[in-house]
Amino acid sequence: MRHVDVRHVFGRVVAALCAALLLAPVAWAQQNGGITGVVRDDGGLALPGVTVEASSPALIEKVRTVTTDGEGRYNIIDLRPGTYSVTFSLPGFSTVRREGIELTAGFTAPLNASLAVGAITETITVTGASPVVDTQSIRQQEVIGQKMLEALPSGNIGPQTLAYMTPGFASTQADVGGSRDTWSAQGAYTFFHGKTGTRASYDGFRSQFFIGAADGVGYVSDQGTVQELQLETSGMGAESGSGSASINIIPKTGSNLFSTTIEGFYSGPGMQSSNIDDGLRAVGIDSAAKVQNVFRLGAQLGGPIIRDKVWFFAAVARWGSRVNQPGAYYNKLQGKSGIPSVPTIAYEPDFDRPAASFDWFRNHSLRTTWQATEKNKFALFLDIQKSCRCTTGPFTGANAIESERGWDWWPSGVVQGTWQAPLTNKLLLEAGGSWQVANWVNFAQDGVTRDDRSILETATNFRYGATAVLTAPKARTGRSAQRVTASYVTGSHNFRAGVTLEQAFNDESRSRNNETDGLNYDFLNGRPLRIQYQAEPYFQQERQNVELGLFLQDSWTIDRVTLTTGVRLDYVSMGYPAAKLEAGLFVPAREVQELKGVPEWTDINPRFGVAWDVFGNGRTAVKASVGRFNQLSRSDLTRRFHPFNSSISTAFRNWNDANGNFIPDCALADFTANGECGAISNVNFGRFLPQATLFDDSVTKRNRDYLWDINVEVEHQIRDGLSVNFGYNHNWDGSFTVTENTALGPESFDEFCITVPNDPRLPNAGQQQCGYYDVKPALFGLGTQRVTNSREFGNQQRYWDGFWLGMNGRLPKNITVGGGVDIGRQVDDHCLTVDMPNQPNNITGNPIRGGSLAATANSYSPFCRVVTDWENLLDVRLRASVPLPWNFNASFIYRNTPGAPIDATLAVTSANVQFRDPSRTTLTTPQTVNLYAANSVFGDRFSQLDAAISKSFDLGFGRLRTALDAYNALNSNSVQSVISAYSPRWLRPVNFLNGRLLRLTASINF
């Protein structure tokens, strides 16, 4: 399944695809909806040859037409979200017209019709509630439309908005009314049911950057362009590329009606409550984040340039935020040392100048839709942005503001184009391309000169003076994509085939703020301790040369059952271009030749599912699906492999500032001990050693990480417009990467024990706990790193079992509801011995900790089987919008999710360990050990209620809407993360929910 001959497979699949394209071209259609059903006469006999027309203002071509097949079935696909009228006509029968069919993204509405004998000119209009159960698709999805997005207190709307409302998405740092910086907020969608790597797209094209895990935002969208948000969590078809879940923004288009919207919102300093209570004061927290402003002003204009021929939609927006962080102030002593080579040597808060995180965004977009001929439609979208994520982090006040760095996000933007052609009423073609770029050049904060150095006060772990590193002078990432799809649709078959291609790049400098020698300093109690070196100049590039997907899929409806069978071939190849770096003060010139095929992976991913319309009335469906998915394509392996990175690029040396002048009086380029400076910490620093790390073919040529996903679901319409669903999901990961040291094995380590602190909150308090290891001193620092597949050493596992109960739709009196309950259990088992017993290192060479926790250097744990149990994965999210008299509307979003993980780590030195071997008494290096399994204990549950009340005014020529939103309406101070290092500050909150924030919103549309 994992390793196949690429040329062999390509040949077969390309041949099959060509045949498919010749026989029957296709449709992209993942994000679009459809209408399907059976037409009978009033005696119940199927009627072939009935003309079925779907019309909507959302269609620039106005109407789409198909005819029923021999079994009376019809199937209209690739319909944009909107309200549709469907007309059924056949000579000898009265025409039947069904109106008000509401289609959302990805929803196939079941719609049967019965024709009576009569004149075709006689039209019978049938009214009824729009179907809400998709009885054909196996996809598990959530969709939220423009009206609900407008009605709900949605904060800054982006791809994360729907994840925020959907049970099952792991808790992320919460946003209170847009007070979290937009870039961080828009990327908050990482884990669903334990699965990593959610794909985020804009109009079907992936919109994430190409850095590391590549799950962050590359294109920041303007909420003024969002028509719908679509989230697919399971049962995705063969057209879906890498990624374990998928979020897509469906953009607005123009129409035959001119429409102008001016909208905006604002929160200010007088609109926030304090949520500091005795509980927080008891742990020494007496201040919270204070919003200075959260603002937005947007304008959208859409309409026809030529009626029924050319539409346009233009949007311009400005938005941003400024939030003072608790306990954060500018440095009164910045640049005041009087020493030119180190202008800042101390930090003293200037209480007259509180420090804030802030960002702002400027978007300018234009979409045009052109119905060139009856059969050919083109769309072109362009967005140019200039933005500033002016404090990276987001800045929380944990360090001085001067140690922050900003992102200069200019120029950035996206260009997209699509072509759609319903060549016949059975055959549809679609093609498109996208190109996006994001510059993210770092810059220093105001008040920081290029002579300043980043200084880490090791006694308090507080950094000041300047940022530790800048991605400057160049930092640019982007991706492009192309797709061609075709659909051949009959009444009972929906056959699709297609090709997707993606390329991506990242160019990234890394430099120190000080431009003279690029050295940072570590201090201890205000006195020099160490000099931190970095190999400069440094510039690294990664390329995703191609990510190719070829897919075939057919949905076959037999009576009430629809079988969906698909297969997808995924091929990805990455590498880096040739590059030269000039010699620096401390490193020689470096050069690499272009390399491709690191990694180079080919996978076959089958997908299968069945949907059963249980009673044939479109109200109850049972669905099951199983599929294999590759994890989201990303650059971390190529980054790790790049010779500039696999060489030693950082090191330190001790500094004894004997004369107290804060200047290292030694030969800085002589790495032996001399003057005030000790010897360099790594003798390989300053050399170019690309072979310092080896990569096994099992990693670079085979074994791309993947996921199996199994889903079973029952969905039932319990009343007109309202459905409930209940389901079970099981998913598991495959193919893990570990790093081994070629000189070491389990015999290379000595076991030691610690005494658990005598704290009743800790298991085994006061007792001796063993199972920790340290390398034998004679082997310290030896060996070569080798990156390989974990299967070589044992069976690594990560799997999830869970259930959910959800609802979606309308209650009486037009009350709209959504949400549900999700509960699961996850097991992360990495109990295999690579070098150290039961403690493998990950791709970066750091110890795996389990669960969703990142591996951290020198942080070891004998707890290699991490079970996150049912009660700690119970997730409740509800939303509703309630129309009130006099054009008022009330709405809310409520989240009650697992609390913050409470881990306990202990820093140990030789003084507080006991080796099993009595002859050994000292550690080779200090370690941080887990006192119990990470990610298995959680704090109080997280709770947040956002509420809004709005009123609409009919102006005669348009509509004015005003709203007052209350984010965190209950003024909760739910904790989002705590200090995990065991000390008197253990469990002290690091992040907690911002206080209640009021926001004024207004929009006028005409």
Add this chain to the structure above:
Amino acid sequence: MKLVRLVVLTAAVTASQVSPALAESLLQSGARLAQQAGRQLPARPDVRRSATAIAQDAPAESGMSRRKKVFLVVAALAAAGAGMYAIDRGVVDNTPSSRGTRRD
């Protein structure tokens, strides 16, 4: 900060549709100006296709002439543009690209 206040004030005035110190709301201003324009500018019988589209769509709902509506749209967009310009001038822009210090 002044800009933000301006945005808020504009939104508040617009939303409340009252006439505080500025004497009338943005909407009222737009409507008044549109009416004035409608009185001052005679309708031309020969219009472009796109203008015809406007005439067919919106006035049927509003009772407002094509010219008034066009003027209202232009006025609203101009106001939004002014607001955005003010925001651009008001936010702290310390980016190297704006300061001309980028070196990539």
